[in-house]
Amino acid sequence: MVRTFQNPIRGSLEILRWPKMRVYRGLAKSVKWYMFLLPYMLFYFIFLAVPIIWSLILSFQKGGLLAGTTFVGPKNYQVVWHDKLFITALRNTAYYTILVVPSAMFFSLFLALLINQMQRFQNFVKVCIFLPLLSSAVPLAIVWKALFIPEREGPLNYLVGLVGIPPQNWLGSPMLVIPSIVIFEIWRGYGFWTLVFLGGLGTIPQVLYEAAEVDGASPWESFLHITLPLLRPTFLFLAVMGVIWNFQLFDAVYMLTYGGPGNASYSIVWYVYRNAFHFEKLGYAATMGILLLFMILILTGLQRKFIEIR
């Protein structure tokens, strides 16, 4: 390397370097902590950060697991909106989420408020509603597939027959299949929602209710002005996570309907799975995955804004 001349301005440049030196020293200190973060960050990069970027790249490619992929540009993003199956999957997923999230929210809030009032049997109820949470969707779906048997003799049909409703083809009719999945998923998950609400109710100081009673507030008024506002973080959590989870509906579709009858219960994740692992359309599947990510981000942002403003 050629040595340069001693520059007279160099001394003054040295001063300019000072803050930079401090940055380096700060970094040197930080490096120590980065070392401790390394085990987790390694997994984070390999199995979360890299896959997201890889999916983004894949979404501009076509091809599959066996043939390999080639670059096609933004074609996937143009095609996907004309794909009737994708639109069906999108509509089903939205319909399903709109049915599940609000009803699970109201039902479990109502139940949590009642359980909160109980002085006895509280534990019994908690244990009962917790039971479905112990198991993966697969064995539970096997049970419900038996309960959903469409013949007059099916257990659920027998049950609704007691109140005079004719036997239904629960999983076999395009009209009823999504509501049937909703019933299964609410049964499977409302216990969690209720327990979260109970946890939220437990964080509200008892003193507030006593003060409200002294001031002559009715129970309804204290519910409206104490319980509901203080439960806002719980609502926000359940609304946001409820949408994130339910937009990823897969297990129930795989086990109960396999997308059928026809395409009546296709969900987005189900269609992604089919494209990636059955149809040899890896790039196309990645495109829909990326779209799903954006939809979830937008919905989460909207919910945050909506609940925080109110």
Added chain:
Amino acid sequence: MINSNQTLGKNKTKAGNMLFKILIYGIPIAIALLTIFPFIFMTLVSLQHTYFLSGNPARWIPRKPTIDTFFHIIRESNFLRWTLNSLIVATAVTLLVVFIHSLAGYIFAKKDFQGRNLIFTLILAGIMVPRAVTIIPAFLIIRDLHLLNSYPGLILPPLALPIGVFLMRQFMYALPSELVDAAKIDGCSELGVFWRIVLPLSKPALAVLGIYTFMEQWRDFLWPLVVVTKDTMKTLPVGLSIFHTEFRTDYGIQMAGVLLSILPILMVFLFFQKYFIKGLTAGALKG
């Protein structure tokens, strides 16, 4: 609302109070019984070979109870192997998460360094990323590492999920920093402080995180479904998902399989109820 039954008691008649109590107790208990109804159904049906399923609950009561259905599963499928696989995977993920995530959580909670908030935000954002996005490249990575149909293939990818880091950071943030400083003055190394001071103080949070992680892994279906094709490497949910079509004609055997898959975790749950309920709702309460 908490005090409403006392309030109502003052204002209304005794009968009204009584009715209120019946509603308060009656509705939750009715819902609880309705919720466990499918479990009662499966238990009754599992106790006999059932080729024709009746809707009438009275007919579910087995006339000649047998546990032959249970033995049939164990004989005719790899059921015990699937259970073992599920246990191995869930336990390994839990142990690794408890150590690796709490170390990261500790650094984020107690250490100040450049880029900390940015990195932590990026990690948190990972909670919102749907599985559908990561599963395809994760599959390709595991395939290229020749880890399909292997325990590492099942165990390593779930370690990236950020919820544990978040939980542990929230908990350790509340630990007194003086303890950490005191230990350092006494000549403890950074890792020593973490191992001897921070981890023992975090036992309740570790229990919660452990149960949460174990349950999530025990119930996971999509990832094992994708990464395993060999029957002897399947986890319980994946094994059961094909098993039930194999024994399609006999509801007794199907229900026996379901019951058998729930029984081990049910036993543990009945002993440690409180920890389970805390563990599963932990993410919500800390958030």
